[in-house]
Amino acid sequence: MTPTAQGSGGPLLLGIDLGTASSKGVLTTAEGVVVATAVRDRPRSMSRPRPSWAEVDADAVWWADVVSISRELVAAAGEAPVAAVCVSGVGPCLVLCDEHDHPVRPAVLYGIDMRAEVEIEELTDELGREQILRRCGKTLSSQAVGPKLEWVAKHEPEVFARARRWFGSSSYVVRRLSGAYVQDHHTASQCDPLYDVHAFGWAQPWADRVVRHLELPRLVWPSEVVGTVTADAADATGLPVGTPVCAGTVDAWAESFSAGVRAPGDLMIMYGSTLFLVQALERPLADPVLWTTTGIDPGSWTLAAGMATAGLLTAWVRDLVGVPDFAALAREAAAVPAGSDGLLVLPYFAGERTPVFDPRARGVVAGLTLDHTRAHLARAVYEGVAYGVRQILELVAAGEAPARRVVAVGGGTQSRLWPQIVSDVTGQVQVVPAVTIGASHGSALMAAIGVGLVPPGTSWVAEGADVVPDPRNRETYDELYAAYLELYPAVKPVLGTLSRIQERSADRSTAARA
Numbered sequence: 386m387t388p389t390a391q392g393s394g395g396p397l398l399l400g401i402d403l404g405t406a407s408s409k410g411v412l413t414t415a416e417g418v419v420v421a422t423a424v425r426d427r428p429r430s431m432s433r434p435r436p437s438w439a440e441v442d443a444d445a446v447w448w449a450d451v452v453s454i455s456r457e458l459v460a461a462a463g464e465a466p467v468a469a470v471c472v473s474g475v476g477p478c479l480v481l482c483d484e485h486d487h488p489v490r491p492a493v494l495y496g497i498d499m500r501a502e503v504e505i506e507e508l509t510d511e512l513g514r515e516q517i518l519r520r521c522g523k524t525l526s527s528q529a530v531g532p533k534l535e536w537v538a539k540h541e542p543e544v545f546a547r548a549r550r551w552f553g554s555s556s557y558v559v560r561r562l563s564g565a566y567v568q569d570h571h572t573a574s575q576c577d578p579l580y581d582v583h584a585f586g587w588a589q590p591w592a593d594r595v596v597r598h599l600e601l602p603r604l605v606w607p608s609e610v611v612g613t614v615t616a617d618a619a620d621a622t623g624l625p626v627g628t629p630v631c632a633g634t635v636d637a638w639a640e641s642f643s644a645g646v647r648a649p650g651d652l653m654i655m656y657g658s659t660l661f662l663v664q665a666l667e668r669p670l671a672d673p674v675l676w677t678t679t680g681i682d683p684g685s686w687t688l689a690a691g692m693a694t695a696g697l698l699t700a701w702v703r704d705l706v707g708v709p710d711f712a713a714l715a716r717e718a719a720a721v722p723a724g725s726d727g728l729l730v731l732p733y734f735a736g737e738r739t740p741v742f743d744p745r746a747r748g749v750v751a752g753l754t755l756d757h758t759r760a761h762l763a764r765a766v767y768e769g770v771a772y773g774v775r776q777i778l779e780l781v782a783a784g785e786a787p788a789r790r791v792v793a794v795g796g797g798t799q800s801r802l803w804p805q806i807v808s809d810v811t812g813q814v815q816v817v818p819a820v821t822i823g824a825s826h827g828s829a830l831m832a833a834i835g836v837g838l839v840p841p842g843t844s845w846v847a848e849g850a851d852v853v854p855d856p857r858n859r860e861t862y863d864e865l866y867a868a869y870l871e872l873y874p875a876v877k878p879v880l881g882t883l884s885r886i887q888e889r890s891a892d893r894s895t896a897a898r899a
Contacts, residue, residue: 396468396838399624400829401454402636403447403474403554405431405494405658405697410454411822412462413829415838417845419822421461423454428700432491435891436884437736437744439498440491443480443557447492451558455622467624469610469832470562471631473639473824474554477575479533481548481599486560489547493533497659497693499736499744501532504539508532512578512591522574522582522669522677526742528691530576531595538597550600555633562622563612563630568602571634571687574678582669582677582686606683607634607642608831608841631835634681636824637661637689640794642681643827644818645846650789652781654807654815656797660695660770662777664688666786674740674780681831682841688786690739690777695770696797698732698748702766706759715800718764723809723858724865725761727752730769731872733880739777741873745884749876751868767803768862771810772869778811791815793852794823801852809858810866819849 397420401410406428412421427450432440441447451472459467479493493500505525509517518524525532530553538545552560553572559565573580573587579595581588587601605611614628633639641653641663652664666686669677676689699714708714733746750762781788793815797803804815826845833839 396466397462398829398832398838399455399458399467399470400825400827400832401451401470401472402639402824402828403450403472403558404636405475406700408447408450408454409823409825410458411825411829412458412467413826415833417826417830419826421458423457425450425453431494434895435500436887437499437502439494439735441494443488443492443554447474447554447558448561451561452621455624459623467628468838469629469631469836470614470624471608471828471832471835472555472558472633473636473828474558474633476553476555476635477528477530477572478554479530479537480552480554480557481537481545482550482552482557483547484549486550489544490537490541492554493537496526496528496691496738497735498533499527501527501536502744504532504535505529508535508578508595517578518671518673520581520583520588521577522671523577523675524673525577526738527736527744528575528676528738529578531578534595548599550602551596552602553635555635556602559611559630559632562614562618564615565612565630566600566602567605567611567632569607569632569634570604570679571607571638571681573604575635575676582679585679585684605632607632607638607681608834610835629832629836631832633828633831637663638681638687639824639827639831641687641827642830643822643824643846644792644794645844646792647680647682647844650786652788652791654774654791654793656695656793656795656803658696660692660774662690662774662781664781664786664788670785672784674742675784688781690780692732692739692770692773692777693735693737694732698734698766698770699763699797701734702763706762708759708763712800714763715802717760718767719802721760721764724861725765725768726757728757728761728765729865729868729872730765731869731876732766732769732773733873740780743877745881746873746877747880747883749872749880751872767806768810768865769869771807772866774807775811775866776870778813793817794821804852805855808852808854810862812854812859814854815852817849817852819847
């Protein structure tokens with residue numbers, strides 16, 4: 386049960402976040418005080434029809450979660466008015482819809498879906514790698530939406546022909562709530578090569594070339610009010626007709642907004658199903674292995690990087706070894722010495738994004754002996770992700786905009802162990818906010834800004850404790866990090882072979898089920 390908001394004394398903001406394994410909603414005051422929450426766990430909502438694919442049913446999962454969470458929180462609001470609603474979600478994703486806004490196929494997810502390997506190469510050859518980097522702020526990778534549009538057009542031409550509009554997770558919900566056909570600037574800036582990060586607009590003629598007959602949505606900033614709740618949406622969600630709807634954005638950026646990562650040099654590490662880093666910039670960069678995007682605040686930019694697995698990998702270990710929950714997993718891992726007695730994990734269990742951008746990369750557990758236990762494997766997984774974070778932070782530090790302040794957020798911070806391992810491996814102090822609510826809280830703040838309840842520069846973050854590196858572990862982690870850097874290049878050809886065998890096995894299984 387959630388507490389009711391009756392007697393809160395003012396209008397409330399509804400923020401919802403659509404995650405990979407769960408969706409969360411918060412009802413807040415204009416001061417950011419949370420008066421009610423709602424969670425919908427969907428640990429198996431993501432479908433993986435093939436090893437490198439990742440899909441979700443946008444209607445049965447995302448819209449259903451918005452409906453359910455909205456109804457619960459509207460009831461919790463009681464007589465208090467809901468001043469606005471804003472939704473963030475996993476992304477960038479691709480939801481293709483027909484003229485009636487019905488999805489014509491499952492939504493293709495963000496960088497964890499690596500199906501468009503060939504289309505990335507073809508678009509890069511056609512448009513030019515350097516030209517894409519200069520104009521879009523990054524090269525094409527599995528994170529980009531453009532190659533996935535190409536993939537559907539090439540491999541599912543009848544499906545693509547039925548489509549009339551395309552959305553991300555949050556913009557699909559905005560359409561269902563208000564009828565507005567928009568894309569927020571940040572999400573658009575991850576739809577490479579469709580968006581120009583310097584001009585804050587669609588990159589013509591590239592955008593028309595990639596979307597073909599599909600309509601291009603109107604560009605808006607994430608906190609902008611784009612419409613109001615329609616009668617049909619009101620019937621579904623319980624929100625009053627006419628409630629303002631803000632654009633929203635990708636979950637990691639909504640979370641960085643919630644964490645107060647807005648001044649140049651601020652950097653967020655988000656410990657979620659995947660691991661994401663977002664840093665505020667003074668100006669756009671053109672780094673070949675990091676992503677420059679627009680930010681949440683109008684006219685702002687960010688630098689970003691993402692690993693394909695983090696919480697997804699710890700969940701895999703938890704289920705594999707039969708540990709009841711994440712807290713128990715962390716307790717067992719904490720009892721193992723730093724370095725896991727020489728066990729090393731390459732965390733590429735779903736391919737990898739930054740910095741290798743290899744859809745055929747696979748996970749490796751190196752150094753196993755008969756003396757290693759499930760606790761060793763658990764700690765080695767935490768450490769493997771930490772080595773990936775160090776690799777990314779070193780790339781950031783070598784560039785034009787090194788981080789000056791690092792904030793740690795996300796579900797992985799609920800236990801002190803994982804952030805402590807990351808600080809020990811990287812040598813980086815991390816600030817963990819006193820209250821970590823997440824992207825839904827950032828969405829509520831955007832809603833408050835959008836309807837003018839608070840000024841645009843408002844922050845709701847409460848600073849918490851610092852996670853400080855333990856110097857006693859530095860030598861061990863330096864040695865293992867050097868081995869980590871050597872491991873992937875050494876096994877890359879073998880991993881490529883194994884990924885192709887896995888794809889053939891998946892094809893045979895699909896054919897057998899048919």
